[in-house]
Amino acid sequence: MKIDEKTINMILKFNDDKLWSTIQYAVAKSGNDFLKNVERPRDMSKLRSTLSSLTNEDIKRVTELLSGKGAR
Numbered sequence: 270m271k272i273d274e275k276t277i278n279m280i281l282k283f284n285d286d287k288l289w290s291t292i293q294y295a296v297a298k299s300g301n302d303f304l305k306n307v308e309r310p311r312d313m314s315k316l317r318s319t320l321s322s323l324t325n326e327d328i329k330r331v332t333e334l335l336s337g338k339g340a341r
Contacts, residue, residue: 272332277320285313299335
Protein backbone atom coordinates (compact mmCIF):
# COMPACT_ATOMS: atom_id res chain seq x y z
CA MET A 270 0.00 0.00 0.00
CA LYS A 271 1.36 3.39 -0.96
CA ILE A 272 1.14 5.90 1.85
CA ASP A 273 0.39 9.43 0.73
CA GLU A 274 -1.91 12.28 1.75
CA LYS A 275 -4.87 10.59 0.05
CA THR A 276 -4.25 7.38 2.03
CA ILE A 277 -3.88 9.32 5.28
CA ASN A 278 -7.15 11.17 4.64
CA MET A 279 -8.87 7.86 3.90
CA ILE A 280 -7.73 6.18 7.11
CA LEU A 281 -8.64 9.26 9.15
CA LYS A 282 -12.26 8.48 8.27
CA PHE A 283 -11.98 5.13 10.08
CA ASN A 284 -13.34 4.74 13.58
CA ASP A 285 -10.76 4.62 16.37
CA ASP A 286 -10.53 0.81 16.46
CA LYS A 287 -10.05 0.50 12.70
CA LEU A 288 -7.54 3.38 12.66
CA TRP A 289 -5.45 1.77 15.41
CA SER A 290 -5.62 -1.64 13.69
CA THR A 291 -4.45 -0.06 10.45
CA ILE A 292 -1.52 1.64 12.19
CA GLN A 293 -0.54 -1.63 13.88
CA TYR A 294 -0.75 -3.44 10.55
CA ALA A 295 1.49 -0.87 8.83
CA VAL A 296 4.04 -1.11 11.64
CA ALA A 297 3.99 -4.93 11.52
CA LYS A 298 4.43 -4.94 7.73
CA SER A 299 7.40 -2.60 8.02
CA GLY A 300 9.38 -5.32 9.77
CA ASN A 301 10.67 -2.87 12.37
CA ASP A 302 10.14 -3.78 15.99
CA PHE A 303 10.73 -0.35 17.50
CA LEU A 304 7.00 0.54 17.49
CA LYS A 305 5.47 -2.88 18.04
CA ASN A 306 4.96 -2.39 21.79
CA VAL A 307 3.43 1.07 21.60
CA GLU A 308 0.12 1.13 23.43
CA ARG A 309 -2.99 2.57 21.89
CA PRO A 310 -3.55 6.15 23.07
CA ARG A 311 -6.59 6.73 25.24
CA ASP A 312 -7.33 9.88 23.27
CA MET A 313 -7.06 9.11 19.57
CA SER A 314 -7.83 12.75 18.69
CA LYS A 315 -4.19 13.71 19.24
CA LEU A 316 -3.05 10.96 16.90
CA ARG A 317 -5.67 12.02 14.36
CA SER A 318 -4.52 15.62 14.62
CA THR A 319 -0.91 14.62 14.04
CA LEU A 320 -1.79 12.46 11.05
CA SER A 321 -3.96 15.17 9.51
CA SER A 322 -1.14 17.71 9.69
CA LEU A 323 1.48 15.57 7.91
CA THR A 324 2.96 17.00 4.74
CA ASN A 325 4.09 14.91 1.78
CA GLU A 326 7.67 15.35 2.99
CA ASP A 327 6.71 14.13 6.47
CA ILE A 328 4.99 11.09 4.98
CA LYS A 329 8.00 10.36 2.78
CA ARG A 330 10.33 10.54 5.80
CA VAL A 331 8.15 8.25 7.93
CA THR A 332 7.95 5.77 5.08
CA GLU A 333 11.74 5.80 4.77
CA LEU A 334 12.17 5.31 8.52
CA LEU A 335 9.72 2.40 8.64
CA SER A 336 11.41 0.74 5.67
CA GLY A 337 14.84 1.10 7.26
CA LYS A 338 16.09 3.33 4.42
CA GLY A 339 16.07 6.52 6.41
CA ALA A 340 18.38 5.69 9.29
CA ARG A 341 21.02 8.32 9.85
